[in-house]
Amino acid sequence: MPKSPWSVPVTEALHASGVRVADLDTNATPGFRGDKKAGELLLEQRRTVLSGLQEKLYANGRSGDPRSILLVLQGMDTAGKGGIVRHVIGSVDPQGVDHASFGVPTEQERRHNYLWRIRKQLPRGGQIGVFDRSHYEDVLVVRVHELVPQDVWGKRYDEINRFERTAADAGTTIIKVAMFVSLDEQRKRLTQRLDRPDKYWKFDPADIGERAHWPDYQKAYQDVLDRTCTDYAPWYVVPSDRKWYSRLAVTELLIDALEALDLDWPPAHFDIEEQRRRLAAS
Numbered sequence: 540m541p542k543s544p545w546s547v548p549v550t551e552a553l554h555a556s557g558v559r560v561a562d563l564d565t566n567a568t569p570g571f572r573g574d575k576k577a578g579e580l581l582l583e584q585r586r587t588v589l590s591g592l593q594e595k596l597y598a599n600g601r602s603g604d605p606r607s608i609l610l611v612l613q614g615m616d617t618a619g620k621g622g623i624v625r626h627v628i629g630s631v632d633p634q635g636v637d638h639a640s641f642g643v644p645t646e647q648e649r650r651h652n653y654l655w656r657i658r659k660q661l662p663r664g665g666q667i668g669v670f671d672r673s674h675y676e677d678v679l680v681v682r683v684h685e686l687v688p689q690d691v692w693g694k695r696y697d698e699i700n701r702f703e704r705t706a707a708d709a710g711t712t713i714i715k716v717a718m719f720v721s722l723d724e725q726r727k728r729l730t731q732r733l734d735r736p737d738k739y740w741k742f743d744p745a746d747i748g749e750r751a752h753w754p755d756y757q758k759a760y761q762d763v764l765d766r767t768c769t770d771y772a773p774w775y776v777v778p779s780d781r782k783w784y785s786r787l788a789v790t791e792l793l794i795d796a797l798e799a800l801d802l803d804w805p806p807a808h809f810d811i812e813e814q815r816r817r818l819a820a821s
């Protein structure tokens with residue numbers, strides 16, 4: 540049998556338990572045996588597998604199956620969340636994707652509990668939901684910049700666990716991905732945004748200020764991983780200095796989740812022979 544390109548399944552290689560954010564090697568490629576070329580080649584193949592599985596999920600959803608997948612993407616600026624959406628999620632039929640991104644809350648959103656806008660975007664049956672940022676901003680940026688008092692954000696970890704438990708019980712497989720790049724890699728990527736007119740639109744001057752808060756973000760991420768990595772909504776920590784690796788890793792996480800649903804094509808809800816006869820006579 541040919542050797543698997545993975546020495547360890549990706550769900551094990553990237554599981555957040557025991558991860559120390561401050562010590563993470565963001566340039567590593569955990570569990571993968573190959574180099575960039577092998578990774579890119581494999582990604583091409585696995586995108587096709589992902590697309591086939593997604594079609595089955597969608598087909599079942601159309602037949603009333605309430606199950607769905609939710610991919611939660613968190614990461615510092617330039618970590619590559621957009622690249623995951625474009626290169627990984629972009630390989631499946633857009634009809635089957637419920638995409639939501641969460642920026643600074645609007646005035647209307649601020650009038651509600653922080654989970655209000657999140658709950659509204661949970662994926663429908665048969666869909667792959669993608670959260671580009673999420674309710675975790677409410678214990679990350681909100682904590683680092685003290686946008687609410689500690690006794691308010693401090694309660695949110697348990698609230699988030701309960702919220703995710705409810706979604707999981709309703710049939711949503713939750714995969715949470717934390718993407719980390721080194722400060723050096725982030726500088727390179729931000730520099731590129733300033734060097735290239737086709738990247739100016741991605742540049743936000745505030746991103747430079749956030750770099751000074753990185754130690755606080757590391758602490759906040761550590762608490763997120765320690766307090767909200769559950770068996771029903773696990774965190775995976777993806778070293779993201781190498782874009783080919785982070786994209787391949789998230790593709791594998793999605794494939795793993797879809798395979799675990801053990802989907803089949805939904806059976807015909809009509810008499811096939813009778814429909815053949817009708818069609819022939821029509």
Ligand code: ADP
Pocket residue numbers: 616641642643644672676677680681686743
């Ligand atoms: P991106 O930077 O991912 O391209 P946006 O510019 O639309 O996206 O918005 C992201 C910004 O919104 C980030 O700086 C993020 O920290 C902030 N943000 C997201 N959720 C919240 C929140 N609940 N409270 C305050 N700021 C938030």
